[in-house]
Amino acid sequence: MSTNEQIFVPQYHLDDLKASKEYSAASAAGSTSSSAHSHTLVDKLPAVLEAFTATYGHPPQFIAHSPGRANLIGEHIDYSDFSVLPLPLERDMLCAVRPLPFSETQNPAVTLANSQPQRFAGRRFDLPLDGTQVTIDPSVSDWSNYFKCGLYVAQLYLKEICPERYCSRPLCGMEVLCQGDVPVGSGLGSSAAIICAVTLAVVRANMGMQYKVPKADLLRITATAEHYLGVSNGGMDQAASIYGLRGHALRVDFKPQLTATPVQFPRMGPHWDIEFIVADTLVEVNRYDTASTNYNLRVIEMLIAANILARHYGVAMNYDLSSNVRKGNLSDFMNAYLGLHRAQLDFSVDSSIDSRMKQLQLMLTLVEECLGPLRDGSSADDVSKALECSREEFTREYLMLFPIRFQVLQIYKRAKHIYSEALRVMQTLKLFADTDEHNRDFTFYTEFGALMNESQRSCDTLYDCSSPEIDALCRIARQNGAYGY
The missing domain is CATH 3.30.230.10 (Ribosomal Protein S5; domain 2)
Incomplete structure (x- = not known):
């Protein structure tokens, strides 16, 4: 039900x-x-x-x-x-x-x-x-x-x-x-x-x-x-x-x-039931009140990353005209790039998990190649230059989509998190689907736990959406036998 x-x-x-x-x-x-x-x-x-x-x-x-x-x-x-x-x-x-x-x-x-x-x-x-x-x-x-x-x-x-x-x-x-x-x-x-x-x-x-x-x-x-x-x-x-x-x-x-x-969830052997613990740090974050420096800012940084990549690699993004931003996101860039270069790729482009994993690994390579120089953060002038537009145009087209406040824009970090996290989702689905292996219980837990740990690490270091309290909970959980957090 x-x-x-x-x-x-x-x-x-x-x-x-x-x-x-x-x-x-x-x-x-x-x-x-x-x-x-x-x-x-x-x-x-x-x-x-x-x-x-x-x-x-x-x-x-x-x-x-x-x-x-x-x-x-x-x-x-x-x-x-x-x-x-x-x-x-x-x-x-x-x-x-x-x-x-x-x-x-x-x-x-x-x-x-x-x-x-x-x-x-x-x-x-x-x-x-x-x-x-x-x-x-x-x-x-x-x-x-x-x-x-x-x-x-x-x-x-x-x-x-x-x-x-x-x-x-x-x-x-x-x-x-x-x-x-x-x-x-x-x-x-x-x-x-x-x-x-x-x-x-x-x-x-x-x-x-x-x-x-x-x-x-x-x-x-x-x-x-x-x-x-x-x-x-x-x-x-x-x-x-x-x-x-x-x-x-x-x-x-x-x-x-x-x-x-x-x-x-995969069927596990005796004594290997999957259990998840949802723990509350008691730290409250009102998404509306903090949107200008957190949630909405990250959306804008993601949009900027997608459009810098599209301009750098010469692709035109197709995006949802009913969207409230109408700029094209990182998924739109990936689809446009793969569509343009499909004939030159050494893998088939389809919706299978294996193909998706290869697509996302390619995107991570492009992020390092194009956005790597911005890994320490970017000013509005830096981003305007990368987008090949004036500061006034950049402000009008991106910074006025939502109310946001920032000191530096973390374009590289946001793009790397999003593509690597999307890859981890595909890796998790592949792990869930591999049901024919024998004696895989311990292997499943360690591999799934490692993916969850990588996800949390990325949230902390690349997306700035963790907190000291969450980090402490993760540490305590792992010290007491949790495979991943």
Whole structure:
């Protein structure tokens, strides 16, 4: 069963609910943790129902559910359109919802509450009567903006599937209570979890209890929802939340189209079960608040690297015209270069894992050749010269795409991380697929652990997305028997 589903809540006593078909079905919702202390989805429902009833004086009509995710390997390469390998968690977001009937004398509104009101205060906002989109102010850092992102893309979807009904008419009002246990700012997909759950909730509230959003549509509309907050994310978190399957990793591919495929872990011998520990450093990073010096800056550095490579090697990149940047990324450069030089290559260019590995190894060679002189960092003037444009043109075309701040641009480091991390994903998939070897258990652990360790080292030294606390956790884990972190 997928880890992303909605649970219908009948209007009767909780004791009856626990015995109902709808409730028991929820217990099979995907989880990847075998911890005896973890709370399964079915255990969480009574608290959500009781909190909603205490807040609004009556029970909800349904609950929307969406889990967080951990990423095994493939850090910060989804927005370069390279494959990643996350897996879903038991930690999740639950949105209890009661749709409100439309009134001609009163504006429809959303009343929003949270099970942690001291941290996430209640909010209320009106929905436009003429069917225009709800307003999101990305300059305000407030948890309700993530709710609005989900509502925003859900409204676009409703206009797409029922234009006569939603292009000029308001959405229905809702009473909502959110309860989540994905640690905020921990890198476990808390923002994607709430956005996906809210999107499900808004569509269900407006289309009725029998309507189910196709998973492909849900992923398509939520993958870039955070762009409305000024965060240039990829679609990995949403894909893991929507398509994740219990006991499996998830291969998420972004080109030629966004797809998600469950990947089964290799069957191991006795006493060799695979176990993953997800540890929280308790250091919170708000992706929106730090985007100008971290997340968005790295996206810009990646785009610059791709365009320097394209200019240096004389290739024209084909990129998605619907993208919010329209510049071409490192995957676009790789595809353009391989297309131009296909006849001269000593390997076939296809989508197989072995071919992908050779393609990425070639890209790493080109990075050293072209960007190696920039390994110590680059000024805006250095980059302008490499792009063969004026400083003013460079500022207009790149530095104004998102709000960013920097002292030096790390073009070489970002490109090397992205291509090497994409290679590690392919090496991991190849390792998972090699199931015919005998006595491979120890070999698998050491090889997979080495790839995870290389990934973390690259995140630390090339992508600057680690921290002293993460480094300490990795060190402690390895000292106590972990094969990789």
